[in-house]
Amino acid sequence: MAISLKVAKHTAGKAASRQRRQVRGRKKLHGTPDRPRLIVTRSSRHVFVQLVDDSVGKTVASASTMEPDLRGLDGDKTAKAKRVGQLVAERAKASGVESAVFDRAGNRYHGRVAALADGAREGGLAF
Template sequence: MAIGLRHNKHSAKKTASRLRRQIRVRKKINGTPDRPRLVVTKSSKHLFVQVIDDVAGKTLVSASTMEADLRGASDNKTDKAKTVGGLIADRAKAAGIEAVVFDRAGNKYHGRIAALADAARENGLGF
């Protein structure tokens, strides 16, 4: 029982720290029509990416690992993140978006987040 309590306290601290980082970063960056915000939301299994125009309050483009063709893939999570990064870059370019502001939502720039960002840059999205 004591182990479970320790784990819950630890995960609560990690979540609170991530939310503090998210708020701190969100104060400084903002998505405009010229450079919308590319925000990454991460769960334990999936990754969700949106390109948002904060002035209009609209999601312009989105991609995630929940899509049918990626959901059935047997790749590991990092490979799926690379695929989603390529997808979001292609969809953004098709919508006429060349440059974005990257919002990692308080997550560390490491692992899946870094793989997604690198793949988006390689496919022509500027940030």
């Protein structure tokens, strides 16, 4: 799988640093039917997660804070991210997936990304 994103090393800023981390990580991570890739996408307000089988390019399961049942949840964004992790773990188990490869997409393993991972582990997804 070739990554065509080019980021100049001298480019400053948080976004450029995240893109460089993302490219480095994607070289090493590949999802299989037995162990799909758990991709975390984070915006300023929401968290999106999906399990992707890279051999066929198919999404096995997905969840986000934009779903109607999660929009009405009380709590901060970190608590909602944890619930998204639990929800994607439930959907993965329903699809027959027991373990995954965690792809944080260049985001630091901290805050909402870590809470989502903890929620997925509590839901029974191994990675």
